[in-house]
Amino acid sequence: MATVSTLGFPRIGAKRELKRAVEAYWQGRDTAQALAETARDLRQRHWRLQREAGVAVPPSNDFSLYDQVLDAAFCVDAVPARYRALADADPLAGYFALARGHQRDGLDLHALEMTKWFDTNYHYLVPELQAGQTFALRDDKPVREYLEAKAGGIETRPVLIGPVTLLWLSKTVDGSDRFDLLDALLPVYVELLGRLAEAGAAWVQIDEPALVLDLDDRVRDAYRRAYAALAGAPRPKLLLATYFGALGDNLALAQSLPVDGLHVDLVRAPEQLDDVLASLPEGRVFSAGLIDGRNIWRTHPDTALVVAKYARDAIGDERLQLAPSCSLLHVPVDLLHEKALDDELRGWLSFAKQKVEELRLIADALADEKAAEAGLAEVRGQVDSRRRSARVNRPEVAARVAALDAGAARRPTPWSRRQALQQETLGLPVFPTTTIGSFPQTLDVREARARFKSGKLAEAEYDAFIAAQTEACVRAQEAIGLDVLVHGEFERNDMVEYFGEQLDGFAFTKNGWVQSYGSRCVKPPIVYGDVARPAPMTVRWSQYAQSLTPRPMKGMLTGPVTILQWSFVRDDQARAQTCRQIAFALRDEVTDLEAAGIRIIQIDEPALREGLPLRRADWQTYLDWAVESFRISASGVRDDTQIHTHMCYSEFNDIIEAVADMDADAISIETSRSRMELLDAFVKFKYPNGIGPGVYDIHSPRVPGEDEIAELLDKARAVIPAHQLWVNPDCGLKTRAWPETRAALKAMVSAARKLRAQAAPADAA
Numbered sequence: 001m002a003t004v005s006t007l008g009f010p011r012i013g014a015k016r017e018l019k020r021a022v023e024a025y026w027q028g029r030d031t032a033q034a035l036a037e038t039a040r041d042l043r044q045r046h047w048r049l050q051r052e053a054g055v056a057v058p059p060s061n062d063f064s065l066y067d068q069v070l071d072a073a074f075c076v077d078a079v080p081a082r083y084r085a086l087a088d089a090d091p092l093a094g095y096f097a098l099a100r101g102h103q104r105d106g107l108d109l110h111a112l113e114m115t116k117w118f119d120t121n122y123h124y125l126v127p128e129l130q131a132g133q134t135f136a137l138r139d140d141k142p143v144r145e146y147l148e149a150k151a152g153g154i155e156t157r158p159v160l161i162g163p164v165t166l167l168w169l170s171k172t173v174d175g176s177d178r179f180d181l182l183d184a185l186l187p188v189y190v191e192l193l194g195r196l197a198e199a200g201a202a203w204v205q206i207d208e209p210a211l212v213l214d215l216d217d218r219v220r221d222a223y224r225r226a227y228a229a230l231a232g233a234p235r236p237k238l239l240l241a242t243y244f245g246a247l248g249d250n251l252a253l254a255q256s257l258p259v260d261g262l263h264v265d266l267v268r269a270p271e272q273l274d275d276v277l278a279s280l281p282e283g284r285v286f287s288a289g290l291i292d293g294r295n296i297w298r299t300h301p302d303t304a305l306v307v308a309k310y311a312r313d314a315i316g317d318e319r320l321q322l323a324p325s326c327s328l329l330h331v332p333v334d335l336l337h338e339k340a341l342d343d344e345l346r347g348w349l350s351f352a353k354q355k356v357e358e359l360r361l362i363a364d365a366l367a368d369e370k371a372a373e374a375g376l377a378e379v380r381g382q383v384d385s386r387r388r389s390a391r392v393n394r395p396e397v398a399a400r401v402a403a404l405d406a407g408a409a410r411r412p413t414p415w416s417r418r419q420a421l422q423q424e425t426l427g428l429p430v431f432p433t434t435t436i437g438s439f440p441q442t443l444d445v446r447e448a449r450a451r452f453k454s455g456k457l458a459e460a461e462y463d464a465f466i467a468a469q470t471e472a473c474v475r476a477q478e479a480i481g482l483d484v485l486v487h488g489e490f491e492r493n494d495m496v497e498y499f500g501e502q503l504d505g506f507a508f509t510k511n512g513w514v515q516s517y518g519s520r521c522v523k524p525p526i527v528y529g530d531v532a533r534p535a536p537m538t539v540r541w542s543q544y545a546q547s548l549t550p551r552p553m554k555g556m557l558t559g560p561v562t563i564l565q566w567s568f569v570r571d572d573q574a575r576a577q578t579c580r581q582i583a584f585a586l587r588d589e590v591t592d593l594e595a596a597g598i599r600i601i602q603i604d605e606p607a608l609r610e611g612l613p614l615r616r617a618d619w620q621t622y623l624d625w626a627v628e629s630f631r632i633s634a635s636g637v638r639d640d641t642q643i644h645t646h647m648c649y650s651e652f653n654d655i656i657e658a659v660a661d662m663d664a665d666a667i668s669i670e671t672s673r674s675r676m677e678l679l680d681a682f683v684k685f686k687y688p689n690g691i692g693p694g695v696y697d698i699h700s701p702r703v704p705g706e707d708e709i710a711e712l713l714d715k716a717r718a719v720i721p722a723h724q725l726w727v728n729p730d731c732g733l734k735t736r737a738w739p740e741t742r743a744a745l746k747a748m749v750s751a752a753r754k755l756r757a758q759a760a761p762a763d764a765a
Contacts, residue, residue, distance in 0.1 A: 002321065003057075003320075004054050004055050004322050005287060006050060007059060007324060007327045007329060008329050009049075009050060010329055014337055017038060019519040021034065022066070026100075026519075032092050043145065053353055053356035054363070058156055059157050059205060060148075060156035061141060061146070063331075067099065067517065068125040069161065070095070070125040071139075073127035073166070074087075075256035076189075077137070083097055093472065097109050098112050099704045101700035103703065104737035111697065112126055113125070113126040115173070118209060119522075121610060123516060127171070128172075130171045130173050137195075143192075150200065157202075157203045159207060163189050164219065166509060177218075182225065182226060186226060187228045189229075201236045204236045205263075207241045209242055212269075212568050213615070229259040239285065239287060240263065241287070243264075245265065245615065246265075255281060259284075261286070262284060287328065290362065291359055293327060293331065296331055296526065298350040298379060298382060301362065301379045309366065313685075327351040327483060330463050331514060332512040334351055334352065335354050344385060348539070401581055401584065404632070408587075408632055408635065409628050411635045415663065415688055422639075422640050424640070426642065431713075431759070432484060434668075435733060436487050437646075438492070439751070449462075459671060470541060473487065475548075485553050486553070487544070498537075499558055500563065500567065502535070502537040504530070505528065505531040505581075512526075517699075522566070525567045527567045527569045532585055533588050537589055549565065555590075555600070557602065557633075558603075559586070559603045559645065560583035560629040564579045583628075583632035583633045590637060603645050604628065605630055619655070623655065627658055631663065643665050643666075644665065645668075648670040652669075667689065668728050669693055670731060671693040671730070690724050690725075694730030695712045695727060695729065695751070696730065696744055698729050698731045698744075703743045703744050703745055709747055
């Protein structure tokens with residue numbers, strides 16, 4: 001009989017228990033032991049939940065206190081020298097220093113770089129390597145967690161990030177080839193697999209999602225050498241897991257590797273099924289990724305059952321595993337916690353627990369379809385009701401998108417002329433200083449919002465509270481000396497959720513949390529229907545903030561691509577169509593902000609790069625509609641209104657021309673964790689408009705010094721003309737505390753003013 005498996009499970013807990021425990025430890029309110037106990041309770045709860053829902057052998061070592069790539073790097077002792085003394089003295093403190101930086105007891109450590117996990121909104125820590133790097137089994141976490149489950153009576157399948165993908169995700173700090181380190185890394189994997197075999201593990205899942213990427217011959221050879229080495233030593237059976245796309249031209253390579261099972265993603269790439277089955281070596285287990293592990297829509301059981309039957313008929317029951325397309329890390333834990341959703345919408349949805357139940361139903365139907373018919377009919381009815389629902393499609397929205405012409409997606413005047421008009425209006429100094437948008441969301445702010453939403457605080461009282469917070473933020477920015485201000489966003493819960501709550505076609509959960517990075521969790525909106533804006537969304541507070549100061553106030557919006565990428569998006573029409581609908585809704589907001597007297601409007605697009613298809617051949621189609629959507633939202637304003645955008649924690653050097661084609665008047669980007677490495681793109685490509693390379697890392701609690709910021713600005717000035725250069729942090733400040741925020745911004749403003757004083761008159765031109 002076909003078995004049900006999962007590749008990974010959400011680790012934060014249905015009510016964000018891990019977030020609270022980790023942050024309590026960071027703040028010194030709880031001990032390392034208390035954190036360990038919470039982590040153990042969550043692991044055991046999730047193993048039991050999966051078993052009860054129908055998983056034969058749930059995964060282990062898919063749990064992490066911060067990030068699975070950081071865990072893998074720490075496990076193999078890929079710990080840069082600057083962290084080593086701390087990691088040796090206090091492994092947990094060293095681990096979190098790699099993730100967040102460390103500024104205490106005379107140590108001042110920067111965090112590792114952070115970037116997106118393939119094309120998802122999950123962020124991973126980038127391991128730092130160098131030529132001659134040595135590796136060792138520093139941490140036996142995979143073995144410990146396997147034995148922990150076994151002691152509780154649950155057999156698990158440990159999950160490891162494969163050696164080639166681990167190197168692919170890493171960077172070298174000295175420009176050397178990271179794949180030259182493969183031979184040094186492999187003995188650690190051999191040792192770890194041996195220990196897992198000794199512990200009793202029958203199978204290990206070894207994740208190699210890099211196999212769905214464009215690979216050159218050097219990387220393909222690395223795969224052959226790596227798995228030949230792993231095959232030559234005692235080890236459990238290996239399930240090679242690929243996901244997020246098709247194996248494509250790497251299929252023959254994957255099938256040639258000496259492993260015992262292969263998982264493929266049949267949601268993102270259903271077209272690969274025939275080729276995979278036809279080339280599957282005799283006796284190899286096939287794990288079919290039938291259910292979408294990255295979205296929350298219930299799968300039509302007939303579709304999944306047809307694929308499962310096809311695979312079973314090709315290879316037999318005993319070699320077939322039914323699984324989600326990828327780890328369930330990307331979806332919330334359990335739909336049963338959503339009491340406020342209406343019955344119709346709830347019937348369309350499936351969270352991690354429900355996805356396992358969907359797979360169990362398909363497995364039961366494979367064994368006896370007649371016995372499973374009642375369950376199939378119930379799910380079939382729920383899915384079909386979505387197709388028939390009148391709340392999904394709005395003809396007037398589709399008609400507006402269909403009427404799109406080229407003029408609606410272009411500003412007619414080039415930036416060089418717009419800049420002169422904007423400078424005339426705004427009167428900004430050279431090297432103008434600003435922030436990305438949000439300011440600290442203190443406990444008082446979060447509690448007031450919660451009380452207002454629960455009805456315990458009257459609307460007038462809440463509005464007065466937000467007004468006071470906004471005014472205090474404006475005064476603080478004036479005192480710090482910033483040139484372009486923001487209103488602080490105290491009325492906003494999340495940069496996507498806030499807009500989705502005010503747009504038609506969106507729905508929201510109460511506990512639909514997913515992990516973005518570390519302890520940062522978000523509740524992605526659900527885009528279930530056509531999108532429209534019934535009323536202005538941000539004008540009130542932006543206009544109020546501008547009334548408090550003569551300095552320019554930025555209106556703050558989240559861009560159409562980011563709203564799309566950071567939502568659970570409907571799967572019944574093309575993503576490009578949904579993105580254009582969102583863009584038109586935002587266009588209306590932008591023109592309303594301009595009419596209200598807001599002269600600078602920032603439309604953030606941090607997710608532009610993460611939406612890029614994994615295969616280069618598919619890039620241009622995506623970039624065409626993504627860039628067009630941004631321009632639709634931004635191009636309805638006059639020439640003297642300045643449009644900004646922001647991108648963070650994405651490698652976009654290879655799409656810099658598309659970024660320029662967005663034609664924002666100024667772009668701010670994350671560069672501080674990489675020490676301005678991202679600016680290499682601007683050496684090769686002369687970016688035509690304004691640019692603000694982030695000068696300090698807001699995801700770390702450490703406060704940069706003025707000299708440190710000045711050094712980064714000098715690096716930026718070496719490749720960006722002075723008249724194009726803005727000075728700003730990497731990202732929004734909502735997760736930071738006010739004391740560190742003030743200190744860091746004062747250092748930033750001081751560094752900019754010194755640079756301004758040294759500038760030649762020609763720099764302002």
